[in-house]
Amino acid sequence: MILSPFLFGEKLTIYKIAGFLSVLVGVVFINGNIAGGGDGFGIICGLSSAVMYSLMVIFNKKAKDITGLENAALQLFISFLTAAAFVGIKQGFSVNIKMADIPPILILGIVNTGIGCYFYFSSIGELPVQTVALCGYIEPLSAVLFSMLFLKESMLPLQFIGAAMIISGSFLGEYIGERLNMKKTAV
Numbered sequence: 143m144i145l146s147p148f149l150f151g152e153k154l155t156i157y158k159i160a161g162f163l164s165v166l167v168g169v170v171f172i173n174g175n176i177a178g179g180g181d182g183f184g185i186i187c188g189l190s191s192a193v194m195y196s197l198m199v200i201f202n203k204k205a206k207d208i209t210g211l212e213n214a215a216l217q218l219f220i221s222f223l224t225a226a227a228f229v230g231i232k233q234g235f236s237v238n239i240k241m242a243d244i245p246p247i248l249i250l251g252i253v254n255t256g257i258g259c260y261f262y263f264s265s266i267g268e269l270p271v272q273t274v275a276l277c278g279y280i281e282p283l284s285a286v287l288f289s290m291l292f293l294k295e296s297m298l299p300l301q302f303i304g305a306a307m308i309i310s311g312s313f314l315g316e317y318i319g320e321r322l323n324m325k326k327t328a329v
Contacts, residue, residue, distance in 0.1 A: 145196075146271040150203060161315020162275065164307045171304025172286050199274050202266040209267055214260040273316060283308045 146152040198217070208216065229235075239247070266274055283305055289295045297305075 145200070146275075149200060150271055152270050157318055158315045161311040161313075164311030164314065166311075168304040168307030168309075168311060169282055171300045171307065172282055173304075195278065199266060199271055199278075202263065203271060206267065210264045211260060213263040214256070217263055218255065218259055277312060277316070280308065280312060 144154075147154050202213065205213075226235075286297065286301060286305065290297050
């Protein structure tokens with residue numbers, strides 16, 4: 143989001159900045175144990191993930207000829223190779239999958255990952271980088287909310303505040319900022 147004015151000529155408004163800061167603080171609140179120090183390796187992996195996500199969005203915006211299904215397939219293939227290399231280095235390449243686990247794996251792979259990635263990577267080229275960045279933070283929010291709903295995990299008050307900050311920051315940066323800009327240009 144910070145690089146978007148320089149790389150893509152997108153205007154960075156005060157509403158986008160305020161929304162982004164609200165979302166960023168909300169993500170820190172959602173991941174409650176960060177304040178207690180957390181796992182050093184996990185924090186490094188999280189920061190590395192953020193850098194790679196930024197690079198992915200930038201390269202997706204720059205690669206105008208690769209779109210839709212081709213883009214999603216390429217992203218999934220490269221992600222598979224990266225994850226396989228990481229797992230192989232960390233614990234070896236031995237994989238034991240039970241027959242009962244195959245249907246859920248296929249559902250997650252086809253529906254959540256395949257179709258979800260197709261929609262996501264198809265829309266990145268059409269949206270401003272700032273929109274992709276702000277809305278991308280809804281993913282950790284949904285992970286926490288779904289774990290609460292489906293896995294009966296509890297949320298701390300700070301996590302509820304973080305969830306509210308993510309939703310309000312995304313709304314502020316996308317909806318309110320755009321509405322006010324539309325009113326200014328209409329006048």
